[in-house]
Amino acid sequence: MFRFTSPPMPHYITSGQDVYPAGERHADRSGIGVFDLLVTTRGCLYLEEDGRELNVPAGGFTILRPDRSHRTAKPCEEETHFHWLHFQTLGSWSEVTEREPYAGPALSMPYMQIETFVFHVPRSGELPAKETTYERLEELLRLKAAADTGARFKQQGIFQQLLYRLQEEGGTAAKDAQLALADEAAAFLRRNYREPISYKELSEQLHFHPNYIALCMKKAFGCTPLDYLTRYRIEQEKQLLIHTGEPFGAIAEATGFVTFSYFVRCFGKHTGTRPKAFRQRFRT
Known part of the structure; x- marks a missing residue:
């Protein structure tokens, strides 16, 4: 998966469609510099990418890498239509080969301006909603003929919808019980970050041993539940420090820190500065 x-x-970037009669071969290409998504509606494409077999039957898809060579493994056995x-x-x-934990980039600015994330798309598989996918691909072709900016904007939106559905098709997160539990634990921590939360309470809420929950969160987020909770609280504190004039003690209490000293210590560890200096930097 990607x-x-x-x-x-x-x-x-662009899209199109082709019909190959029986015996036709897909073009051999190398390092074309773009990802190539192929969706077959009729027949079957028989491809190979650097020795890896990639067959695309009707109702299926595959994505070719931008930096590899691909060729026809064998000609089409019947008339084949594809986008x-x-x-x-x-x-x-x-x-x-599997979902990996995501560690955010090191920030030069203590206030996170852009929140990054990762998502996974399978290399190939069966389309989750064939007819809907075909309709969106056809719509991209119709918009391709229009030269106005609005059409280009719509193309990007349709493509994002396609990409989201392909991500769903992989179903990796849904099929991985550990990742599903990590997401559930993270959601619980975000909902209740203002309150004191213990590993025992987390275990009772999710009905799993705390050690197993910690293992799952390390796999998904690269940190323990306590680290995740602390980081989330710090981000909420940053918002309050910038957007409100609330006293530091009130902010510490509002974001779930038991003592003011612990709040200051955690804030300094995660941001490299003290709450007062952080507020002064972003407020006049």
Whole structure:
């Protein structure tokens, strides 16, 4: 599967469709510099990318890498219709065998201006909603004929919807019980960050041993539940320090810190500055 870091989101470049009669071969290409999404509606494409077999039957899809060579493994056995779509990303990406924990970039600014995230898209598979996908691909072709900015904007929106559905098709997060539990734990911590939360309470809420919950969160987020909670509280504190004039003690209490000294210590550890200096930097 592919692992994309966003923003920026991958962007649509162009698309088209082809019909190959029986015996036709897909063009051999190397390092074309864009991702090539192929969606077959009838027949089957038999491809190979650097020795890896990638068959695309009707109702299926595959994504070819921008930096690899691909060729026809064997000609089409019957008339084959398919859509092709080129896209690229200005963000980082990689090919992975399983979902990996995400560690955010080191920030030079203590106030996070852009929140980055990762998502995973399978290399190939069966389309989750075939007819809807075909309709969106057809709509991209209709918009391609229009030269106005509005049409280009709509193309990007349709492409993002397609990408989201392909991500769903992979179903990796849903099929991985550990990642699902980590998401559930994270949601509970975000909802209740203002209150004191113990590992025992987290265990009772989720009905799993705290050690197992910690293992799952390390796999998904690269940190323990306590670290996740502290980081989330710090981000809420940053918002309050910048957007309100509330006293530091009130902010510490509002974000779930038991004592003011612990609040100051955690804030300094995660931001490299004290709450007062942080507020002065962003408020006049």
